[in-house]
Amino acid sequence: MSLTGNWSYPTEMRFGAGRIQELGEACSRIGIDKPLLVTDRILSRLPLTQRVINILGNAGLKTSLFSEVDPNPTDVNLKDGIQEFHNGSYDGVVALGGGSALDLGKLIAFMAGQTQSVWEFEDTSDNWTRANASTILPIVAVPTTAGTGSEVGRAGVIMDSKNGVKKIIFHPKIMPSTVICDPELTVGMPTAITIGTGMDAFAHCLEAFSSPIYHPMSQGIALEGMKLVSEHLPIVVKNPHNLESRAHMMSAAAMGAVAFQKGLGAIHAISHPVGAIYNTHHGTTNAVVMPAVLALNRNAIEDKIARAAAYLGIKGEYDGFYEFILQFRQSLGVPDKLRFLGVQQDKIEKMTKMALADPSGQGNPVPLNHDNVRKLFNDCI
Numbered sequence: 001m002s003l004t005g006n007w008s009y010p011t012e013m014r015f016g017a018g019r020i021q022e023l024g025e026a027c028s029r030i031g032i033d034k035p036l037l038v039t040d041r042i043l044s045r046l047p048l049t050q051r052v053i054n055i056l057g058n059a060g061l062k063t064s065l066f067s068e069v070d071p072n073p074t075d076v077n078l079k080d081g082i083q084e085f086h087n088g089s090y091d092g093v094v095a096l097g098g099g100s101a102l103d104l105g106k107l108i109a110f111m112a113g114q115t116q117s118v119w120e121f122e123d124t125s126d127n128w129t130r131a132n133a134s135t136i137l138p139i140v141a142v143p144t145t146a147g148t149g150s151e152v153g154r155a156g157v158i159m160d161s162k163n164g165v166k167k168i169i170f171h172p173k174i175m176p177s178t179v180i181c182d183p184e185l186t187v188g189m190p191t192a193i194t195i196g197t198g199m200d201a202f203a204h205c206l207e208a209f210s211s212p213i214y215h216p217m218s219q220g221i222a223l224e225g226m227k228l229v230s231e232h233l234p235i236v237v238k239n240p241h242n243l244e245s246r247a248h249m250m251s252a253a254a255m256g257a258v259a260f261q262k263g264l265g266a267i268h269a270i271s272h273p274v275g276a277i278y279n280t281h282h283g284t285t286n287a288v289v290m291p292a293v294l295a296l297n298r299n300a301i302e303d304k305i306a307r308a309a310a311y312l313g314i315k316g317e318y319d320g321f322y323e324f325i326l327q328f329r330q331s332l333g334v335p336d337k338l339r340f341l342g343v344q345q346d347k348i349e350k351m352t353k354m355a356l357a358d359p360s361g362q363g364n365p366v367p368l369n370h371d372n373v374r375k376l377f378n379d380c381i
Contacts, residue, residue, distance in 0.1 A: 003183075003247040010152050010258050015181045015250070017243055020142065023052065023094070023180060024059020030138045030177045032092030034062045036085050038105035039096040040069040043144065048185065052096055052142070064088055066108075069097075072166065072275055072282075073104040074159040075118060081108040092138040095176070098197065099148030099282070102141055103156035106174045109137040110156075121157055123170035123359050133173050141176035144185045146249035147197025147258025147283050151179045159276060166272040169185060169360060181254070183246035191237060192281075195332045198233040198249060200283030202226060203267050203290060204256030209308060210301045211263030211363040218262035225255035227312050230328065237332060263363020264356075266293045268374055273354035280341045287334045290339065290378045291325055293364075296372060300365035338381045348377045 014022055027035055035056065043049055046066035056063045066084045068077055079270030085093075085108055095105025111133025121127050141151035150156070155170040189197075205225035208218055209358055229252045230246040239245075270293070271285040294305075298318065306317035314320045326336075335341060352374045357359060361368045 001296035003244060011175050011179060011253070012130070012177065013152070013179045013181060017182060017184045017247070019134070019180050020052070020182045020185060021055060023055050023140065023142065024061055026140055026178045026180060027056070027061055027092065027094065028059065030092070030140070032061070032138055034088070034090050034201055035092045035094040036088060036090040036108070037063050037065050037094045037096060038069065038081065038108060038268045039065065039067050040071075040098070040101045041067050043067075043097050043101065046188070048144070048188070049096065052094070056094070063094070064359035069101050069104050072159050072279055073100050073102055073157075074161040076161050077104055078107055078111060078118060078158060082112050083378070085112045092140070094140045094142065095372070096142045096144065098145035098193070099150045099313065101276065102143060102148065103158065104296055106150070106176065107156040107158060107169060110169070110171055110174045112137060118158065118169055119160070119167065121171060122168050123168040128171045131171050133171070136171065136173045139174070142185070143179070143250065143253070145189060145193060145197040146186050146246065146253040147200035149201065149253045149255070151176060151181070152254045153257045154269040160250065165241045165354060166276045181250045183243050183250050185189060185241070186246050186250065187241055189240070191240070191246060194236055194240070195233070195334065196281045196283035196287070197253070198229055198236075198283070199332070199334065200232075201249070201253040201256040201284035202229040203283070204260050204264070205252070206290070207265040207267055207363065208256070208259035208262045210265060210297060210304060210365050212300070212365050213263045213363060215262035218259040221255045222259035222262070223308060223311055225252045225259060226308060228252035228255070230312055234331065254362070264360040265364035266361055266368060266376065269353075269355045269358040269361035269364070269368065270373070270380070272358050272360065273351040274338060274343055276354065277347055277351065278342050280343070285336060285338070285341065286327055288338055289376070289380045290329070292376050294322055294325065296376060297365045324341055343381055345381055348374060348381070351377055
């Protein structure tokens with residue numbers, strides 16, 4: 001079976017090895033003549049970025065590079081990116097990289113034409129309706145990792161640098177107009193990033209599947225996404241050049257982001273403050289806290305997880321699935337405690353308050369409160 005396709009769900013997606021060559025035509029088709037290329041500092045120094053610039057240039061498109069993107073992007077990065085966008089009179093964004101670059105690129109395209117603060121559009125209630133949708137500029141997303149699924153997401157995560165808090169900014173129109181998923185672009189990922197982003201995709205699928213919110217389409221997508229990660233993440237860790245498994249991981253990443261329209265949960269609510277304070281890798285942090293959250297939610301999700309275990313070929317229903325997570329994580333070299341990521345006990349109260357304020361927690365099967373969230377942090381550290 002050829003792992004190549006042109007999809008229209010959830011947006012236009014050009015999937016398959018070598019599809020990066022279509023980038024210039026993809027930009028022109030949606031009206032981008034002068035894109036700002038947004039990527040992170042590390043990727044900006046690698047040959048891939050120059051290759052992308054050349055592809056755009058060969059298509060007759062003028063571009064320049066913005067790479068002031070922190071691993072956890074901040075409002076300062078966003079302000080600088082918007083300034084660069086206006087200085088160059090660009091008419092769209094090409095976002096190249098992992099979740100950080102994709103999120104910031106999307107938010108630059110969103111905020112370049114807004115007059116309000118970005119915090120006015122935090123993903124609570126119906127804040128997104130405050131935005132002037134007519135000024136949101138077109139985006140082409142080119143993921144180089146397989147985890148966040150930001151390329152098919154309607155939100156971006158950004159750090160409030162003044163208060164040290166990660167916030168989710170949402171608007172339906174910051175979904176990229178076109179996505180180029182080329183698994184060849186993920187081959188050069190460091191092993192730690194392959195593992196962290198892969199576990200992020202699994203966490204998205206697991207939390208979406210566990211969420212009590214009614215969304216049967218997302219439920220099915222989440223289940224298949226977990227299966228793809230469980231089968232193909234170990235393969236790409238052992239053989240980074242396996243393009244078939246790289247392609248399946250890219251699919252799983254996008255599936256996780258589509259699925260979590262159904263909701264996320266305590267894994268992300270805990271991970272966000274940890275990342276905000278300690279600058280840990282988001283996907284790795286998700287993997288560390290995953291078993292503790294499964295235990296918290298057991299009574300509410302035991303039957304669901306038993307069905308997931310059966311589909312993934314895991315014996316033992318909930319207990320078998322829980323043991324699988326422990327072994328899967330260990331086999332990939334993921335730490336079993338947050339202290340191995342530098343997290344300390346003295347920030348537990350602050351992180352508890354941040355987690356309770358995080359909108360991700362609203363989808364958790366067991367309602368979160370001060371006591372059970374604080375216990376989660378104690379158990380995970």
